[in-house]
Amino acid sequence: MKRLAAIFSIVLILQAFATNSCLAQDIILKIIDNGDDNARFVCVLLAEGYTAEESKKFTDDYTRIVNHIFSTSPWKEYKSFINFYTLYRPSKQSGADHPSQNVYVDTAFDATFDSYGVSRLLTVNDSKAFDAAAQIPSFDAVFVLVNDSVYGGSAGSTIVFSCTEAAGDIALHEAGHFIGHLADEYETAYFADPDITRVPNITRQTAIEAIPWKKWIDPEIPLPTPETITDRIGLFEGAGYSAVGIYRPKHTCKMRTLSAPYCEICAEAIIRSLYTVVRPVDTWGPLEPEITVIDQPLMLWIEPIPVNDGTFDVTWEVDGEIIDNNGRLNYRVNPAALSQGTHIIRIWFKDTTPMVRGEADGLLTFQHAWQLHRTECSGDIAGTILQDDSSTGVANAKVEAVPSSAIAYTDENGWFQFNNLPCGTYTLIVNAPHFDKSEKEVAVTEDGGGMVNIFLHTKRPPYNITGTIWGRVPDGVTLHVYGTVSSTMHIRGSKNFNVSSLASGNYIIMPEAAGYIFFPAYQRVTIKDASPQRIRFFAIKKLF
Structure with missing residues (x-):
């Protein structure tokens, strides 16, 4: 479910523009935020059977339940793997249906007891629940808290539980079904001959x-x-x-x-x-999979997700040989220790929690590799960043030598320099305030690098064309703009207009209104270094 279409990614969503009137009342809160939803197990808790007057009760109820969940192993240890949202959609009535008692209420997700003839089997309309949860990016599990004091729950496509004193434990039990794929271990014969071939916690085998x-x-x-x-x-x-x-x-x-x-x-x-959803390492560096080194040390590193009271094992390997790095999460590469050529440096990060025994499939292990190219061929690149209209040096311009991570800033005369760049072809990317970005390709060979001058164009601000339409046109005027930037605007209730955010260039401005002619019929405007003076049109009502 993680890749179901996401509509919004902000913490609080008030969907005043939704086509569904129910969605217009939804309030979504991210109550546990441990990072990017795409890198976490995302839970959504829906309010079911809570009226508009019971929003505080919903807050109190879910706070108690969520606190209980994350005070229980293994949820408390792996809380950092999880993001948790709540979605409050008011119901017209409180509670849930009890068909055996002829009790029916109007609720957001159609919660009902007595499902499949089992009094405590509490279910909801999964389709409606998923439609609501789809507002949360990348959700993995949908919890539904039902505002009913009668004990009940289920875990089919959604994790459903009633708001009793034991609600937290019901939620944990049902989450065990849905998330852990666990079977019921009690003996009450609700269902006959269960399929137990793919569950981890019950078996018919005795060997x-x-x-x-x-x-x-x-x-x-x-x-x-x-x-x-x-x-x-x-x-x-x-x-x-x-x-x-x-x-x-x-x-x-x-x-x-x-x-x-x-x-x-x-x-x-x-x-x-x-x-199966969460990778135990959030990020690593450098991000480039291939790196050229000459004589400067290079630091490789990973940043794992912290686990409460967690233990882990870290192994570094250079060209297939394990090295002693004292279990550190970073490794300092000394180029002098590498021969010229290509080398592979790899890290394995393994969660060694005692709560998991054996890991033949490597599920709890993360590995990443960097390809390092060791070379003694290097050279310098230097030059000046200049204004194109005056050849004056541009100070404090940022110059990046891509694909390396080298960055330089120009001095007061526009001078910059890169030293000891490995041989190869680089794209110099230049950014400076008030100037357009510029790029230039430069090669570093065994003969060295080179001197370059890069010219920057001054950024031009967006321009406006302003004007006036004289004459009363009750239904307004449509103004057509043709040129470098084309647009159409409708003017009503005012004789003045302002066409904004235009680039330099040539334009034709043409007014139009049913039953009117304009003088002039159109105007040509050229924008070069400044916004033009106001233009005007006269609206004349047609006589026939």
């Missing part, structure tokens, strides 16, 4: 090698495991809506009992799911 969580089971644990062992991972009978034949990993877990914490298997599944 150790076939148990999905075998890496968590210590050798001395008997299989199946007696209920007297309450604090170890094993194979406990009773799960997946059946008291016999289906097994769970631990004596108790939030997927079996709301008040319990997640067991190790379920916590691991949630962490791994977060990692």
Whole structure:
């Protein structure tokens, strides 16, 4: 769902222009902001069954629930992986439907108990929920908080839970289903013969090698495991809506009992799911994949997402050989230690949390490589930045030598210089206040670089054409502008006009109004160094 179309990316959205009258009342808040939505797991919490008068109650309710979620492992450890939004859309009535009691209310997302004949199975109209959530960029999970005191919840396409005292734990349980792909571990026979082939926390297998969580089971644990062992991972009978034949990993877990914490298997599944969306390293540098070095040291680095009480392992490798870098997140490259030619420097960053055992698929590992070209061929580039109309030097102009990261600024005479640039072709990009950007290509060879002069054109401000239309035209005048910039404007209630933001060049200005002729019919205007003087037209009503 992360790549569903996003409409807005601001924190508070008041959609007064929305075509849907419901959307016009939506209030969206980003209550947890850990960075770019495209680099985080994005949750959206919708208000359901809260009237316009209950906005404060919604705020109080979601604050209590969200605080509970992020005080619970593994959410508290990996909170920095998550961005969280709330969306408040007032409902006409409070609560949810209770068909078995013949109670029906008018709410934003059609919440109802008694779904599929199960009294506590609380669902919503997923289509409406997704339409609302699509206002949030890159959402991954939709939570729906239902303003009803009766216990209920579900986790199909959305995570739905009612606002009871246990709402936080219901949310965690249902999020376990949706985000961790976890099965129910209780025995109540709501559904028969569940499909358990792709869930990480229940199984019919009893042979150790076939148990999905075998890496968590210590050798001395008997299989199946007696209920007297309450604090170890094993194979406990009773799960997946059946008291016999289906097994769970631990004596108790939030997927079996709301008040319990997640067991190790379920916590691991949630962490791994977060990692399918979130990369553990936010950024690295330099960003260029290929870098040429001569004799100046170069610092390579990464910036991982912080994990609460997290542990990690960092490995650096130069040309396939691991180097001792004391686990640092940066590495200083000494060009003198490299032979001439191409070298690959690679980093592996691995989350070594004890909450995940084994990582054969490398899901919790990030790797990045830089290609370094070591050369002794270098040269200098120097020159002057000049005004094109006077050949006067331009001071404090910024000169970039692309594709390198070298930057120079001109002195008071317009002089700049780059020293020891590796051999190659560079584009000098020049920016200076009050001048247009300019570019020039320069080559550095074994014979050195070169001297260059780069001329800048003075920026010209946008120009205006102003004027007056004499004569009363009740329905207004349409003014056509043809030229370097063409436009049409309608003048009504005023005889004066102002055509703005024009570039220099030649223009034709032509007024038009039904039932009128104008004198002159049009005017030619040339803009060069300044806005022209006011022009005028006379409107004359046609006699026939």
